[in-house]
Amino acid sequence: MSGKTVSADSGSTFKTLVNLWPYMWPSERADLKMRVVWASVFLIASKLTLIAVPYFFKWATDALADDAHSPWLLPAFLATPVMLVVAYNLMRIIQLGFNQLRDALFARVGQYAVRQLAYRTFVHMHELSLRFHLERRTGGLSRIIERGTKGIETIVRFTVLNSIPTVLEFALTAVIFAVAYGWKYVAVVAITVWLYIWFTIKASDWRIDIRRDMNDSDTDANTKAIDSLLNFETVKYFGNEAMEARRFDRAMARYESAATRIWTSLGWLNFGQGVIFGIGMMIIMAMSAIEVKAGTQTVGDFVFINAMLMQLAVPLNFIGFIYREIRQGLTDIEQMFDLLDVKAEVIDSAHAAPLRIKAGKVEFRDVQFSYEPDRPILKGISFEVPAGKTVAIVGPSGAGKSTISRLLFRFYDVQSGSILIDGQDVREVTQESLRSSIGMVPQDTVLFNDTIAYNIRYGRIAASEEEVRRAAELAQITTFIEGLPEGYEAMVGERGLKLSGGEKQRVAIARTILKAPPILILDEATSALDTHTEQEIQSALDLVSRDRTTIVIAHRLSTVISADEIIVLKEGNIEERGTHAALLAQGGLYASMWDRQREATEAEERLRIARETDEMGVIVRQRTPEII
Known part of the structure; x- marks a missing residue:
């Protein structure tokens, strides 16, 4: 045409x-x-x-x-x-x-x-x-x-x-x-x-x-x-x-x-x-x-x-x-x-080739990026995610954590520096091959207004019914689905609103399992969930990320304790990096964030105990300090 x-x-x-x-x-x-x-x-x-x-x-x-x-x-x-x-x-x-x-x-x-x-x-x-x-x-x-x-x-x-x-x-x-x-x-x-x-x-x-x-x-x-x-x-x-x-x-x-x-x-x-x-x-x-x-x-x-x-x-x-x-x-x-x-902002170059995954190593080299010219988000950050390892990225709101996942998916192109996967610049490979190699479990899972089976199969359209059921089982959502009158054919509603937050996250995990990508991004996948649900989802995420190159963007530090390396961002720069124990020993930004979250968790636990042990039946309605 x-x-x-x-x-x-x-x-x-x-x-x-x-x-x-x-x-x-x-x-x-x-x-x-x-x-x-x-x-x-x-x-x-x-x-x-x-x-x-x-x-x-x-x-x-x-x-x-x-x-x-x-x-x-x-x-x-x-x-x-x-x-x-x-x-x-x-x-x-x-x-x-x-x-x-x-x-x-x-x-x-x-x-x-x-x-x-x-x-x-x-x-x-x-x-x-x-x-x-x-x-x-x-x-x-x-x-x-x-x-x-x-x-x-x-x-x-x-x-x-x-x-x-x-x-x-x-x-x-x-x-x-x-x-x-x-x-x-x-x-x-x-x-x-x-x-x-x-x-x-x-x-x-x-x-x-x-x-x-x-x-x-x-x-x-x-x-x-x-x-x-x-x-x-x-x-x-x-x-x-x-x-x-x-x-x-x-x-x-x-x-x-x-x-x-x-x-x-x-x-x-x-x-x-x-x-x-x-x-x-x-x-x-x-x-x-x-x-x-x-x-x-x-x-x-x-x-x-x-x-x-x-x-x-x-x-x-x-x-x-x-x-x-x-x-x-x-x-x-x-x-x-x-x-x-309207011109596409991100396009494949004339000589773009399919991404060839060897081990799945991810590198950020002096990456600078801003959504608006007068408001820089990332100010020359460099780090490496070795193949099969897990690197967590934490930091205050607005530090640029989620921007990293968007750049890796190439929703935007960097203004300076480069992002490489197994030595290949993401700007020099086709977008289709790049995104087919990366899995994402986002914080806010949005589902299609269709069946549960359709939303799980969205990870790999050609998957068989047995593969869909196996992915649901690994995501620990089989019991919930089979308890529904329509089972896998149950409709999830507009944007998945018929499901709870934990159920939507499990569906997101199931379709990522079905996709089976060599590289995985967990973008604050449990931050909107309660502590009990978070622990259940975390076990499913640990299963998904096993032997995969994984980037965890986290708000709750308790979810990244076992990461091979933790990178602490502040105002677009890498403030600290190291293991959980090493960062606590430094007594810097990460340690202060950990202390605030621990205090908030303890206050939440005390409030829960007080509610359970109140002999007079008075409901304690104190505001729980926000978990940072």
Whole structure:
């Protein structure tokens, strides 16, 4: 397919057709190209038949009026009034049949174009950087893509199925009027058509701004609705249903105002078109009536001219409709094309090769990185994770711990320094091979709104049912799953909200086990869990990380005691490093963090004991110091 996109600002139907042509004439689909050919044949046949229809009307009228002029093209037995009326209606039916055949043949071509462009947009969204997706608004983005695909269908259908036939009909009508009735009739028709199109374009351009306002309001309303529903629990926690309803209603009020103006302006547009065409038709019919009275035309000619003008009114109306729809379609897809124009921040280099895992050694060499130029996150850190060993990274919030995992996955590229796996710079290997070699158990596990089996199998789509069950068993979640009425087919709900935090973490561990990566990242995988659940999850994590190169990003220091090395980050620099015992002996930042967490844990334990031993049944409600 062509890599070109349509400029939403050009408003050029021709340019739109040129840019969409590879989708309407797909080189790889011979069957679709034949559909285009046959649709074009039926299109031409339909227009030729349509031009013949008024002639039968004229001949039937002259026959009824006993006019001497008989249709010399027809044999005598068909020149009777009844047979001419029959022929007139048969031609109308045949013309309708050609139109429907044309539409039916082209339907698959148009839908194929929609599918290909929608697919391209979807793929492009997944190619964009994490930065883009962190800043996007899901509701607005989905509505932009929805309107864009509909706009593409509109443009494809109207440029091919209506623009070309309309031009052909204009040409045939002009030729007939010039040959049969003279240049005066052609001049009046030409002026009428020019005024009609000029007025339509001017009015439609005016309506485009209103359409943009309506689209913006629609996007805003949809964004607020989706955002509110995704945060359903938060809305309930704070009792802000009324506030959310007011925000949504304000956006819908703007949409209501814009939509009302759209329909009002459409009324004025239709009225203006009717006035212009009505005046032009009045002049031509008056000219024909004068000639009928003078004997230079027959009543059949008068009827023929009227029929031709009425037929001309249909494509004229389509010209206005086509222009409006194409302009509105371009307005609808301009934001979609803007998305397609967004460049991916992280791309494979031209000579990128698949990552070759030998042992799984990970190295950070003088890595510097910042999300914003004036806010550095990592300030030249260097460390090594030997193959099969576990290195923990700890430190205060904002020290840059999670940034390390994002850089290793290559969600961002470093500004300076390098990250290597078995001596290969991650920027010089394909992203697909890199990410297939790394497993992740995040702090906040988000699941697909599908079955438990689907979410576990997401680690390796081709895994068998037995492999899925084995992964669940290793993650210590089998008992929970088998206790559900639907078992592995139980739905987990939106973002997995039907499951508890521990259950979601076990599902995340199970799919990582199924993926079986040589390198593993545990990004604060137990920090959001209670102590009891944390201990259970930790045993599963120890099993997963066995004999794998593992990076543990931790908040609770109790989970990293057994790490081969602990790196302490502070403000983007490595403050301390060593084993748990060595760092405690230093009495530095790590030791102070350990002491605070130990005190908090002891206070929590004392509170638990006090609650259990309170003889008077008084519930002790003291605030437990936050575990750092």
